[in-house]
Amino acid sequence: MRRYDYGQMLRTGFSYLVLSTVTFVMCFPLIWALSTSLKPKDEIFATPPTLIPHTVTLENYEALVTGRPQYFQSGGQSVDTGATPAQFFTRWFANSVIVAFGATLISIVVSTLAAYSLTRFSYWGRNIVPYFSLLGYMVPSIIFVFPLFLILVRLELTDTLWSLILGYVCITLPFCMWLMWAFMRSIPIEIEEAALIDGASRLQVFRQVVLPTAMPGIIAAAIFSMIVSWNDYLFGRVFMNSLDNLTLTVGVMLFFEGTHVDWGLLMAASVLMTVPMAVLFMALQRHLVAGFGAGAVKG
Amino acid sequence: MFRNAPVLSDRAVGILFILPFVGTAVLFMIYPIAEAIRLSFFSYNPLRPDSSAFVGLDNFRRIFADPLFWESFSQATIWTLTSIALQTLLGMSIALLLNQALRGISIFRGLLLFPYIVPTVVIALIWRWIFNPEIGVINHALLSVGIISEPIYWLSTPSMAMASTIMLNVWKYTPFVVITVLARLQSVPLELYDAAKVDGAGPLRRFMDVTLPQLKEVLIVIIVFRTIWTFNKFEEIYLLTKGGPGTSTFNLAVYSYEQSIASLKLGVGAATGVVMMVILLVGSIVYLRVSGFGKEEKSS
Numbered sequence: 001m002r003r004y005d006y007g008q009m010l011r012t013g014f015s016y017l018v019l020s021t022v023t024f025v026m027c028f029p030l031i032w033a034l035s036t037s038l039k040p041k042d043e044i045f046a047t048p049p050t051l052i053p054h055t056v057t058l059e060n061y062e063a064l065v066t067g068r069p070q071y072f073q074s075g076g077q078s079v080d081t082g083a084t085p086a087q088f089f090t091r092w093f094a095n096s097v098i099v100a101f102g103a104t105l106i107s108i109v110v111s112t113l114a115a116y117s118l119t120r121f122s123y124w125g126r127n128i129v130p131y132f133s134l135l136g137y138m139v140p141s142i143i144f145v146f147p148l149f150l151i152l153v154r155l156e157l158t159d160t161l162w163s164l165i166l167g168y169v170c171i172t173l174p175f176c177m178w179l180m181w182a183f184m185r186s187i188p189i190e191i192e193e194a195a196l197i198d199g200a201s202r203l204q205v206f207r208q209v210v211l212p213t214a215m216p217g218i219i220a221a222a223i224f225s226m227i228v229s230w231n232d233y234l235f236g237r238v239f240m241n242s243l244d245n246l247t248l249t250v251g252v253m254l255f256f257e258g259t260h261v262d263w264g265l266l267m268a269a270s271v272l273m274t275v276p277m278a279v280l281f282m283a284l285q286r287h288l289v290a291g292f293g294a295g296a297v298k299g
Numbered sequence: 300m301f302r303n304a305p306v307l308s309d310r311a312v313g314i315l316f317i318l319p320f321v322g323t324a325v326l327f328m329i330y331p332i333a334e335a336i337r338l339s340f341f342s343y344n345p346l347r348p349d350s351s352a353f354v355g356l357d358n359f360r361r362i363f364a365d366p367l368f369w370e371s372f373s374q375a376t377i378w379t380l381t382s383i384a385l386q387t388l389l390g391m392s393i394a395l396l397l398n399q400a401l402r403g404i405s406i407f408r409g410l411l412l413f414p415y416i417v418p419t420v421v422i423a424l425i426w427r428w429i430f431n432p433e434i435g436v437i438n439h440a441l442l443s444v445g446i447i448s449e450p451i452y453w454l455s456t457p458s459m460a461m462a463s464t465i466m467l468n469v470w471k472y473t474p475f476v477v478i479t480v481l482a483r484l485q486s487v488p489l490e491l492y493d494a495a496k497v498d499g500a501g502p503l504r505r506f507m508d509v510t511l512p513q514l515k516e517v518l519i520v521i522i523v524f525r526t527i528w529t530f531n532k533f534e535e536i537y538l539l540t541k542g543g544p545g546t547s548t549f550n551l552a553v554y555s556y557e558q559s560i561a562s563l564k565l566g567v568g569a570a571t572g573v574v575m576m577v578i579l580l581v582g583s584i585v586y587l588r589v590s591g592f593g594k595e596e597k598s599s
Binding site: 018109116121139177278 | 312313317345393407413421428470560568569583587
């Protein structure tokens with residue numbers, strides 16, 4: 001006859017209880033945002049507040065997604081027709097995607113090449129670069145932002161998406177470099193040497209042997225870089241001027257400038273801003289942990 | 300393919316591969332930092348760039364004589380120490396909870412790491428919504444349970460605003476501690492626990508004598524890293540309270556921002572940045588010492 005270990009069962013039950021409570025508390029702000037975003041206007045302010053909406057509506061999302069930028073070009077000048085922030089949402093979303101992808105692409109390419117070079121060839125200074133990038137990745141953005149702004153003014157790049165791509169590279173490159181260096185160091189050189197002896201060229205070895213092996217590291221670096229660029233507020237706030245060119249994070253804060261705050265709309269915007277990163281995170285969670293393991297995270 | 304044609308030598312490939320990094324780093328890391336240091340010795344108003352003048356150490360004298368600078372400094376210190384203490388304790392406890400062999404644990408693991416990827420702007424928006432004194436759900440819950448009898452003005456009274464920014468920081472970055480500690484916990488050899496059990500050590504003793512010493516190193520690294528970053532954070536504070544009410548949640552980053560943007564004194568802002576960099580350098584040296592970075596290099 002099977003004997004039940006009641007003590008063990010009690011402990012397991014208790015663990016689940018504690019875990020569920022902690023998880024609920026940690027996720028509560030997000031649950032509440034989602035719940036608010038799905039409520040019709042009058043239910044948002046209902047007392048007592050409802051966790052699960054009585055009426056589920058997508059009107060808040062619809063207002064954000066279907067709103068088109070209400071400006072038109074007239075003789076080279078952009079004319080404001082009194083559009084509300086909500087009408088720029090899709091435009092800002094696209095801007096955010098472009099700058100996050102751009103910065104990530106540059107950081108990944110540059111740091112992967114450099115990490116390979118640093119770990120496989122010997123020349124003067126190859127031990128200084130990792131130290132240097134470690135320092136670079138601890139420098140807070142507030143120190144970079146104004147000098148960089150002045151440089152971008154001279155290059156006449158302010159208020160363009162390029163200014164943000166280059167700005168984010170400042171932040172993402174040092175830690176991509178650090179992560180890729182740590183990762184490349186852990187890949188054994190023997191496989192490459194075998195391929196070289198077989199007559200493959202350096203570039204062939206890099207493309208066909210090194211890159212596939214380094215892929216988990218590259219993915220981890222790319223996710224972190226995407227998160228950092230997607231989430232930034234400071235650079236977008238300082239570098240950009242015109243409504244058309246804002247990124248999501250800066251644009252959405254404009255909702256507070258009106259006379260009354262539309263919380264339903266704001267919570268829908270919050271949910272939509274989180275979704276791309278959440279999808280990335282869930283799809284690539286394992287690699288993210290590898291990145292933490294390599295010690296190259298930013299936060 | 301011309302197998303015997305002169306191809307790039309290894310050395311040339313190596314240099315070719317590092318060049319983009321060197322170029323980018325000079326342009327976008329070294330140059331801006333050098334520019335920040337140069338700016339800190341100038342009086343510079345972006346609206347009148349032609350009238351910028353070398354002022355020597357005036358900017359530094361100015362910030363060291365400014366009570367708001369010191370207020371920002373001490374508030375940043377309180378903010379940092381409290382946030383780090385709470386994050387470390389909470390993060391370690393959650394990591395221990397997640398390190399159990401339970402069915403479905405990976406779902407909890409995924410959900411608990413979630414706050415780390417949520418944009419700070421989003422967190423600030425949600426925080427302002429749930430902590431709203433009149434219509435927020437937190438006050439409503441506390442009032443209806445009877446814990447408080449009047450709504451708390453979370454973001455508009457100085458001590459509560461500070462507490463709210465700390466809560467935001469702890470909420471967002473505890474997952475960072477969880478994931479790092481968890482990664483380390485999973486590499487603790489199980490034999491150590493078995494040996495301790497044989498010796499008759501209870502759960503608490505096993506934690507103190509086995510787990511904690513194994514975690515010591517990673518905890519020190521986390522604490523140093525997080526201290527540096529937390530001390531210099533800008534968005535978490537600015538987006539939630541703009542440094543207010545009054546100046547009660549200013550830290551050095553917000554101070555620097557306000558000097559540069561609101562007062563258009565880029566030189567003073569840059570001088571604050573330089574002071575922050577000095578603090579950062581000291582922190583980094585501590586980090587390199589405790590992580591034994593140099594030693595690791597020789598053994599590999």
